Amino acid sequence: MIFIKYIDKFDFEYDIQGIVRSFYPGEEMCTDKSERLNDARLILECDFNSESLEIKLLEKLNDTQFKPVTIEKFKAATDLNGKYDRKETKNILKRKLYDILHNYSGKELLWGTLSGIRPTKITSELLENGMSDEEAVHFMKENYYLSDIKAKESVKISRNELNILDEIDYKNGYSLYVGIPFCPSTCLYCSFTSNPLSRFRNKIDSYLDAVCKEIEFCKNAFAHKKISTIYVGGGTPTTLEPYQLEKLLGKIEECFDVRKLYEFTVEAGRPDSITREKLAVIKKHGVTRISINPQTMKDETLKIIGRHHTVEQFINAYKMAREEGFDNINMDFILGLPDENADDIRYNMKMVEELKPDSLTIHSLALKRAARLNFFKDKYKDYAFENSEEIMEITKETAKRLDLEPYYLYRQKNMTGNLENVGYARKSREGIYNILIMEEKQTILAVGAGASTKMVFPDGKRIERIENVKDVDLYIEKIDEMIERKNRFIQENECFKNASVEEDDDINKEDDNDIQNAADEIIDFNINSIPEALMHGICVSNLAYDIGKELGLDDKYCNMLAMAGMVHDIGKVKVYAYLYGGDDTLNVEKLKYIRMHSKLGYDILSEKGFSNDVLDAVLYHHENYDGSGYPENLAGENIPLSARILRVSDVFAALISNRTYRKAFDFNTAIELMIDEVKNFDMKIFLAFMRVIHNVDINKITRKEDREE
Ligand code: SF4
Structure with missing residues (x-):
């Protein structure tokens, strides 16, 4: 185990952990349980004050002692005006840490100090600013320690991307993403919004009604902008029956002039969902590009990863699509699947060369937190998950022989071999939507459950997300709110x-609905509803205390968690006053107050002299682990531990309680809903919560009325 000890408050925790994880993939990392310090084989101490940083690496000597291996001290960077330069300080820190771990382990990382998912965003910016390809390669090697091969690859891909984008007018436009979150079965590695078709079949018509309403809104809201591309993904859009595809694609065609799009993609994805009739509907509505994804050409692997189709079914679907006239077909493959080695990949690529797709996307398997593969790790521990630059090379050679050029690249966390995903395509068959979304060049309006809209501001730098709920029932129910x-x-x-x-009256009506829903959320604090609010506080308090115990935190800290759980929503009392206190604030403005309750709670409690730990827990209990929460969009371990514990407890307590707009969910559904949203939670806390909840006495944490309804 590697223990990372942050002295005082430390910025850059994410970056440090990213580099340590790349050097020591799969090794346990611990950051906040000091009682486990002696279990570590290495300790990394990071100290930072506003002027200087210190990194110390210590190695285990015996059961209780560690000896220093390296100590690095350096100054924080400043800009031309002498002000602290956070970005440059981070780069220096990452290079120093890389040097320390490289010298200690002897390892080199192909992607150097880069741990983000979009390395080509950096290289594209360099090229756009006038650097030559050689200069950009040199810059990437010097500044980010990229290997020669990765520096050249990313510059080449950026150059190809820029050439493609040069030919289209995307700057004042936008793209549309339509999510169809249903699949025939759930793949082992899946972390997308995907629901098994068998359980959701009878909800799809209502789902499509909601999606069509959202598409209509997008058309009107962005009527002044030109639409560049449309991407129907998921899930598996071809799980829709032909009449449902007809309805969806017909709506899209009614709203947009699809013949003028640069690209219109439907992800056919799973071969077992494709029929000739569906392909004909897709073709009829002007779709220009489809993707049919084998992932592997080995039937045995397909079974292990939970895809209920065969290689033969894939080949038949592909040939059928060609017969129906599709001249732009992509194939997705994954490297690093269970027990697949270089020979299997050679075989896969031989088949690809025979079938000659127009584009090929090569993914490196990523072990996502929300995937079954992660939840049931033990079950798959005897399989080998092999990926390497040599294996990637086999796919590159195939692409070259087929005349497919690399045109987009991205990385994910926890990828096998710490490698990347690369898209290759024949000239003029590139997936333009893929470039636009990966390089964040354009606003993407996203519709459907779990879809995430990305608003790119005119400066190209500020990007904001608007998330739709993932749960299909909630999405249908709350479509107006979305x-x-x-x-x-x-x-x-x-x-x-x-x-x-x-000026749209309907929209104003929806404002009122939204206000009403939001008001329902806080109505608990109406004087008549005090018991419900109190019960919610007790439930959060009990759970937070139990999770703290499960995590091995000391009694004092657990008691603090219990206190924070009781008072975490105290700010809603003030919000209630703002909303119903007769002030003249505009309706839409009032919504902002609801999001202020954590800050208001913090203010109330700080006046009363509550401890800093309780204050932190209350202030940040709506922050999400992936950075999408509020009030400060903190991410990962930048969110105080107490707030991360409260987040999990609060969500569960809310789900198992009756609300004015819905009934309480049962335990299992509540947990399933939380797994869908697991990106919001710290995984180790979520797992501790799962252990707690399986032993908990239901009477201790729920109200009788909620259980009985
Ligand atoms: S096909 Fe894609 S979305 Fe569906 S379960 Fe598999 S990985 Fe998930």
Whole structure:
């Protein structure tokens, strides 16, 4: 185990852990349980004050002692005005840490100090700023320690991307993503919004009604902008029956002039969902590009990874699509699947060369937190998950022989071999949407459950997300709220605004609905509802205490968690006063107050002299681990531990309680909903919560009325 000890408050925790994880993949890392210090074989101590940084690496000497291996001290970077330069300080820190771990382990990382998912965003910027390819390669090697091969690859891909983008007018446009979150079965590695078709079949028609409503909104809201591409993904859009595809694609065709799009993609994805009739509907509605994904050409592996189709089914579906006239077909493959080695990949690529797709996307298997592969690690521990640069090379050679050029690249956390995903395509068959979304060049309006809209501001630097709920039932039920989230954002940001939508009466009506829903959320604090609010506090308090115990935290800390759980929503009392206190604030403005309750709670409690730990827990209990929460969009371990524990406890307590707009979910459904949203939680806390919840006495944490309804 490697223990990372942050002295005082430390910035850059994410970056440090990313590099340590790349040097020691699969090794346990611990950051906040000091009682486990002696279990570590290495300790990394990081100390930072506003002027200097210190990194110390210590190696285990015996059961209780460690000896220093390296100590590095260096100054924080400043800009030309002598002000602290955070970005440059981070780069220096990462290089120093890389040197320390490289010298200690003897390892080299192909991607150097880069741990982000978009390395080509950096190289594209260098090229756009006028650097030659050689200069950009040199820069990447010097500044980020990239290996020669990865520096050249990323520069080459950026150059190809820029050439492709040069030929299209995307700057004032936008793209549309439509999510169909149903699949025939769930793949072992899946972390997308995907629901098994068998359980959701009878909800799809209502789901499509909601999606069509959201598409209609997008058309009107962005009527003043040109739409560049449309991507129908998921899930597996071809799980829809032909009449449902007809309805969806017909709606898209009714709303947009699809013949003028640069690209219209439907991800056919799973071969077992494709029929000739569906392909004909897709073709009829002007779709220009489809993707049929084998992932592997080995039937045995397909069974292990939970894809209920065969290689033969894939080949038949592919040939059928060609017969139906599709001249732009992509194939996805994954490297690093269970027990697949270089020979298997050679065989896969031989088949690819025979079938000659127009584009080929090579993924390196990523072990995602929310995937079954992660949840049931033990079950798959005897399989080998092999990937390497040599294996990647086999796929590159195939692409070259087929005349497919690399045109986009991205990385993910926890990829086998710490490698990358690369898209190759024949000239003019590139997936333009893929480039636009990966390089964050354009706003992507996203519709459907779990879809995430990305609003790219005109400066190209500020990017904001608007998330739809993942749960299909909730999405259908709250479609007006999903639309209003987008509308509100657009109305609040002049650069996205379309004046005609502002005057729309229906939209204003939806404002009122939204306010009502939001008011329902806080109605617990109406004087008549004090018992419900109190019970919620007790439930959060009990759970937070138990999770603290499960994590091995000391009694004092657990008691603090119990206290924070009781008072975490105290700020809602003030929000109630703001909303119903007769002030003149605009309705839409009032929504902002609801999000202020954590800050208001913090203020109330700090006046009363509560401890800093309780204050932190209350202030940050709506922060999500992936950075999508509020009030400060903190991410990962930048969120105080107490707040991360409260987050999990609060969500569960809310799900198992009756609300004015829905009944309480049962335990299992609540947990399933939380697994869907697991990106919001710290995984080790979530797992501790799962252990707690399986032993908990239900009577201790729920109200009788909630259980009985
Ligand atoms: S096909 Fe894609 S979305 Fe569906 S389960 Fe497999 S990985 Fe997930």
